Amino acid sequence: MTQAPRPEAAGLDTVLGKAVTILRAFRPDDRAVPLAELVRRTGLHKATVHRLAAALVANRLLDRVDGGYRPSGGLFELGMLASPERSLLEVAVPFLQDLYERTHETVHLGVREGHDIVYVAKIGGHRQVRAPSRTGGRMPLHCTAIGKALLAHTDDALRQEVLTGPLERRTPHTLVAPGALRRQLREITETGVAFEREESTVGIQCVAAPVLGGDNAAVAAISVAGPTGRFRPERYVTQVRAAAAGLGSMLNRRGPRDR
Amino acid sequence: MTQAPRPEAAGLDTVLGKAVTILRAFRPDDRAVPLAELVRRTGLHKATVHRLAAALVANRLLDRVDGGYRPSGGLFELGMLASPERSLLEVAVPFLQDLYERTHETVHLGVREGHDIVYVAKIGGHRQVRAPSRTGGRMPLHCTAIGKALLAHTDDALRQEVLTGPLERRTPHTLVAPGALRRQLREITETGVAFEREESTVGIQCVAAPVLGGDNAAVAAISVAGPTGRFRPERYVTQVRAAAAGLGSMLNRRGPRDR
DNA sequence: GCATTTCGTCTCGCTCAGCGATACGCGCCG
DNA sequence: CGGCGCGTATCGCTGAGCGAGACGAAATGC
The missing domain is CATH 3.30.450.40 (GAF domain)
Structure with missing residues (x-):
């Protein structure tokens, strides 16, 4: 029961943590976020974001669109399982x-x-x-x-x-x-x-x-x-x-x- | 009542794919799914599910509850980003x-x-x-x-x-x-x-x-x-x-x- | 009562998935 | 034209992730 100073401190050293970090980097009102912006928001390495974003697209959690990426319908469905x-x-x-x-x-x-x-x-x-x-x-x-x-x-x-x-x-x-x-x-x-x-x-x-x-x-x-x-x-x-x-x-x- | 084999063959060879598979293994109406059941539904190795489920909990996508795991509020929030x-x-x-x-x-x-x-x-x-x-x-x-x-x-x-x-x-x-x-x-x-x-x-x-x-x-x-x-x-x-x-x-x- | 199964947890070497420095092509600016 | 930011691709290194297996606890069978 350590008092967590940052409740939000998910592991950035695991694949999953990075993936989630990328997902959470999206704000409610952006329609499409370019790769570079994701890099900025997450602080992850460019290549990493590139690779993971592609993986997320493959898993139907993100959509690839003109201006970059955005959370997809698959994510919506998943969320509704809560x-x-x-x-x-x-x-x-x-x-x-x-x-x-x-x-x-x-x-x-x-x-x-x-x-x-x-x-x-x-x-x-x-x-x-x-x-x-x-x-x-x-x-x-x-x-x-x-x-x-x-x-x-x-x-x-x-x-x-x-x-x-x-x-x-x-x-x-x-x-x-x-x-x-x-x-x-x-x-x-x-x-x-x-x-x-x-x-x-x-x-x-x-x-x-x-x-x-x-x-x-x-x-x-x-x-x-x-x-x-x-x-x-x-x-x-x-x-x-x-x-x-x-x-x-x-x-x-x-x-x-x-x- | 076993479900038909999954037509959605996402990559089961990547960490992310497995994690998503676990998340998708939840059905809308189960309140808590025990580890063993997740193993059955996903076809993944027990140790793998164990480890990944723990990681998902750490990332606030799952909740650990009495009877097992269940999708958490964090997942709901994420879904609403779609x-x-x-x-x-x-x-x-x-x-x-x-x-x-x-x-x-x-x-x-x-x-x-x-x-x-x-x-x-x-x-x-x-x-x-x-x-x-x-x-x-x-x-x-x-x-x-x-x-x-x-x-x-x-x-x-x-x-x-x-x-x-x-x-x-x-x-x-x-x-x-x-x-x-x-x-x-x-x-x-x-x-x-x-x-x-x-x-x-x-x-x-x-x-x-x-x-x-x-x-x-x-x-x-x-x-x-x-x-x-x-x-x-x-x-x-x-x-x-x-x-x-x-x-x-x-x-x-x-x-x-x-x- | 004991035997058996099922479940969650943990350990431990092997190896390949994931890593990030680096590089390249492109469009856009001054 | 040179510089810059962007998305993408390459490529060895290495440790994260893997799964066989062990183990104790609890449920189930007999």
């Missing part, structure tokens, strides 16, 4: 759907992964707010509604870890004072809902509720997000809470076997 | 959402991958039909509404290939006569909608419409599915077509640069 995310998603969709239909605002489902949240689903209509969140994307725990909902309903050790760690300031409204944050978390635990007022992104507000597992720890959280102007997060407290509770009891009925 | 699927998904969600709200039936979005379709999204409510389709899952082209819609709007070479190849019979209603299928495809091209009446799964019917790219080839297809009893696919022709057309023009406006 059982916790997948089964969660499948059970959750109807609830998210309901919630969207009642609110017509952007709905998120997220789980915790380290000190971040990972969005497992994001649904919204045409008129949806321009948010930086993306399915499969990450956000810090301390400055998002989902993150705070998760953080409030998790074991003390992790909460302590996050609170004492550096709290990145993402906007002028981000809570970076551990005391204030801790107070808010306590309140969230009591009320069962978390708010976020432009703490991760200027112009966006959220309400979130935790999805509790059998042991009263949060396994996920659901949020509704909208633009600061017209959007009143308080209005959706009941709906969000209902959706999260419904999903929670459904998951527990099915079998509390995940995570 | 740009064609992802950007398609992000643009499509609002349209799927609309369609669901109008029909309240299960809505699918699928793309072609080889002779199969891969579901990129599946949304539905609580009352949704028990369908075998899953996000990230596969189905043959010739026996699904989405598949036929795609097949009808693709280049002749591929269509020919599928038509002359073996057409697996999935249910008593599956079209396995190339002539009949070809006739139906022609009709689909003209009308712009494809029907499926219990051809892939008994008890399920579908309507699908192709999403056409700039070159008039289908880049994806959208479908609505429901149970044979109450569900009348004809009723949704207009809505499905509208959704597909809307998505198509949106994609083309944004930039016809994929696939």
Whole structure:
């Protein structure tokens, strides 16, 4: 149990580690990354990247396209094998759907992964707010509604870890004072809902509720997000809470076997 | 219940190939696969699987759990980097959402991958039909509404290939006569909608419409599915077509640069 | 109860897959 | 024209990866 300073320190000395490093070097929004750019991002030797990229293409994890390489459909399929995310998603969709239909605002489902949240689903209509969140994307725990909902309903050790760690300031409204944050978390635990007022992104507000597992720890959280102007997060407290509770009891009925 | 020998003969002589083989050995619905089972499925040496699985865990592609291994959240994240699927998904969600709200039936979005379709999204409510389709899952082209819609709007070479190849019979209603299928495809091209009446799964019917790219080839297809009893696919022709057309023009406006 | 099988883990020499320095052809710039 | 960044190809060196096998623990059979 050594405290890993870099949780992200995968082995760069093994083929597999390098391959994964290359895959992870892709960012959500680049359409095609040239070889040279991959070399820069990974720090690997040019020949190595060349060879491995070719191997990845052969294994249908990458596509060779005009401007370089890009993650392929095969990778997408593979990702969908991830059982916790997948089964969660499948059970959750109807609830998210309901919630969207009642609110017509952007709905998120997220789980915790380290000190971040990972969005497992994001649904919204045409008129949806321009948010930086993306399915499969990450956000810090301390400055998002989902993150705070998760953080409030998790074991003390992790909460302590996050609170004492550096709290990145993402906007002028981000809570970076551990005391204030801790107070808010306590309140969230009591009320069962978390708010976020432009703490991760200027112009966006959220309400979130935790999805509790059998042991009263949060396994996920659901949020509704909208633009600061017209959007009143308080209005959706009941709906969000209902959706999260419904999903929670459904998951527990099915079998509390995940995570 | 042994699976047929793998038609996807990726390189088993390279580390990477083996690793990918192990990852692909997981089926959508197993929660945890023990080492021995992986050995059986992959045909690799026990020590090799042991070693590689450990390496995959170290690289956060697998999780070590009680009963063995399972694909992890890291893999999910990686999969979401797949740009064609992802950007398609992000643009499509609002349209799927609309369609669901109008029909309240299960809505699918699928793309072609080889002779199969891969579901990129599946949304539905609580009352949704028990369908075998899953996000990230596969189905043959010739026996699904989405598949036929795609097949009808693709280049002749591929269509020919599928038509002359073996057409697996999935249910008593599956079209396995190339002539009949070809006739139906022609009709689909003209009308712009494809029907499926219990051809892939008994008890399920579908309507699908192709999403056409700039070159008039289908880049994806959208479908609505429901149970044979109450569900009348004809009723949704207009809505499905509208959704597909809307998505198509949106994609083309944004930039016809994929696939 | 013991015998047997199945499973996960670990060890240990052999060897070939993977390595990276180096080089080459190309298009693009000033 | 010379320099630069790019993708690609070559080629010996070597250690990462290999798989036969051993071993203890646990399940299964008798």
